[in-house]
Amino acid sequence: xxxxxxxxxxxxxxxxxxxxxxxxxxxxxxxxxxxxxxxxxxxxxxxxxxxxxxxxxxxxxxxxxxxxxxxxxxxxxxxxxxxxxxxxxxxxxxxxxxxxxxxxxxxxxxxxxxxxxxxxxxxxxxxxxxxxxxxxxxxxxxxxxxxxxxxxxxxxxxxxxxxxxxxxxxxxxxxxxxxxxxxxxxxxxxxxxxxxxxxxxxxxxxxxxxxxxxxxxxxxxx
Amino acid sequence: xxxxxxxxxxxxxxxxxxxxxxxxxxxxxxxxxxxxxxxxxxxxxxxxxxxxxxxxxxxxxxxxxxxxxxxxxxxxxxxxxxxxxxxxxxxxxxxxxxxxxxxxxxxxxxxxxxxxxxxxxxxxxxxxxxxxxxxxxxxxxxxxxxxxxxxxxxxxxxxxxxxxxxxxxxxxxxxxxxxxxxxxxxxxxxxxxxxxxxxxxxxxxxxxxxxxxxxxxxxxxx
DNA sequence: GATGCCAAATTGGGATACCAAACTGGCATC
DNA sequence: GATGCCAGTTTGGTATCCCAATTTGGCATC
Numbered sequence: 001x002x003x004x005x006x007x008x009x010x011x012x013x014x015x016x017x018x019x020x021x022x023x024x025x026x027x028x029x030x031x032x033x034x035x036x037x038x039x040x041x042x043x044x045x046x047x048x049x050x051x052x053x054x055x056x057x058x059x060x061x062x063x064x065x066x067x068x069x070x071x072x073x074x075x076x077x078x079x080x081x082x083x084x085x086x087x088x089x090x091x092x093x094x095x096x097x098x099x100x101x102x103x104x105x106x107x108x109x110x111x112x113x114x115x116x117x118x119x120x121x122x123x124x125x126x127x128x129x130x131x132x133x134x135x136x137x138x139x140x141x142x143x144x145x146x147x148x149x150x151x152x153x154x155x156x157x158x159x160x161x162x163x164x165x166x167x168x169x170x171x172x173x174x175x176x177x178x179x180x181x182x183x184x185x186x187x188x189x190x191x192x193x194x195x196x197x198x199x200x201x202x203x204x205x206x207x208x209x210x211x212x213x214x215x216x217x218x219x220x221x222x
Numbered sequence: 223x224x225x226x227x228x229x230x231x232x233x234x235x236x237x238x239x240x241x242x243x244x245x246x247x248x249x250x251x252x253x254x255x256x257x258x259x260x261x262x263x264x265x266x267x268x269x270x271x272x273x274x275x276x277x278x279x280x281x282x283x284x285x286x287x288x289x290x291x292x293x294x295x296x297x298x299x300x301x302x303x304x305x306x307x308x309x310x311x312x313x314x315x316x317x318x319x320x321x322x323x324x325x326x327x328x329x330x331x332x333x334x335x336x337x338x339x340x341x342x343x344x345x346x347x348x349x350x351x352x353x354x355x356x357x358x359x360x361x362x363x364x365x366x367x368x369x370x371x372x373x374x375x376x377x378x379x380x381x382x383x384x385x386x387x388x389x390x391x392x393x394x395x396x397x398x399x400x401x402x403x404x405x406x407x408x409x410x411x412x413x414x415x416x417x418x419x420x421x422x423x424x425x426x427x428x429x430x431x432x433x434x435x436x437x438x439x440x441x442x443x444x
Numbered sequence: 445g446a447t448g449c450c451a452a453a454t455t456g457g458g459a460t461a462c463c464a465a466a467c468t469g470g471c472a473t474c
Numbered sequence: 475g476a477t478g479c480c481a482g483t484t485t486g487g488t489a490t491c492c493c494a495a496t497t498t499g500g501c502a503t504c
Contacts, residue, residue, distance in 0.1 A: 037459090040262075078360060078363070135296050145359070225487080225488075260488055260489045
């Protein structure tokens with residue numbers, strides 16, 4: 001694989017895992033020494049990440065994209081539009097085997113699994129659910145939306161109970177799709193998305209001061 | 223503005239206006255001489271356009287993204303999800319003045335205006351309509367979807383009557399939003415999007431042989 | 445005339461050189 | 475002590491250089 005893609009993937013991972021603080025400045029020369037390539041592939045990777053909105057320009061400088069709590073409400077609306085459409089199409093198109101495969105994804109996550117695991121499965125579920133729609137544009141858009149939410153979800157302080165609730169909602173949606181009840185499935189996924197927003201905003205609002213203290217650029221009214 | 227952005231914008235325009243044929247190979251050195259910059263900004267522009275899916279890699283080479291007729295159906299579904307959500311939010315949020323501004327956009331396009339004008343207004347309408355939703359994610363996604371349809375729309379052979387029909391549908395949607403009838407507006411935009419798909423596919427299917435003869439890479443079953 | 449093969453040219457990936465603009469730090473001034 | 479200013483440093487933008495890989499063209503061979 002080209003150096004540019006290696007740098008892109010590694011830097012992407014560092015940003016999404018919060019190894020690099022939101023708002024932190026990135027100099028091309030630091031990245032050059034950090035990843036052992038020259039500026040050419042570093043710059044290509046930055047341009048790519050800029051298109052994914054994981055880094056952005058601040059004047060002439062590059063910074064890790066800040067987390068914008070103001071986006072969360074709009075992102076929730078966006079997901080409602082996409083995911084209700086996705087589950088409706090899924091009801092019409094997914095085979096039982098397809099649905100079982102998504103259920104397996106949920107089952108593979110043990111109750112005492114590490115936080116990373118829950119985080120990953122919580123994202124993957126929505127993407128795989130989207131895939132049942134058979135529409136790649138929906139898949140890509142939902143995947144991008146989950147990426148935009150990803151870092152905020154890391155910051156959320158989640159009780160084991162809250163995680164259990166979210167997973168129960170996931171299972172419920174799958175059941176309704178299996179029964180081909182499109183209206184109920186759309187309603188359920190919509191409710192789940194809103195619940196997620198509420199949990200997230202409540203947690204982040206409570207913890208906002210602490211997050212800023214950790215040096216994270218958190219902007220926008222939650 | 224930086225050279226990279228100039229090159230990006232010019233090249234983007236050339237691709238969207240079909241000055242560069244879909245599937246055509248682009249060498250970095252040709253672009254370098256064509257736009258009078260060095261390879262560094264050229265390459266940055268290409269990486270950017272790759273993220274917009276207007277150019278893509280073919281092995282190590284760069285090519286203008288082919289037109290994929292197979293995408294049109296999925297894109298239509300995608301737009302249905304996005305635009306019905308957008309008009310529903312618009313009914314709740316847009317002011318009468320906002321709606322009038324979109325109507326002015328339509329009125330500014332004379333019946334005998336050149337083809338470019340109809341093409342542009344036909345795209346802008348949907349983006350400005352999306353803006354009435356107040357949700358930037360919907361705006362961006364709809365804008366990107368219209369860009370993906372843009373070149374296929376150029377290829378469409380459109381009678382004056384067909385254009386008139388499309389514009390009448392646009393006005394009808396606006397009226398329903400003005401009356402705050404969300405269900406009817408959603409229904410109307412959805413019908414319009416499907417009509418557009420049908421017109422487009424019928425026209426392209428008829429003309430496919432001719433398009434290939436012009437050297438355009440047109441892939442996928444329509 | 446078809447085919448196989450090798451040298452030359454071209455291409456993209458990467459590294460580096462150079463420059464102008466922005467930033468920094470410290471010193472002189474008030 | 476606060477303020478203004480200038481030299482030195484750092485940075486991103488651009489141009490250019492080098493290299494390995496691929497493509498190309500033509501020539502020898504069959």
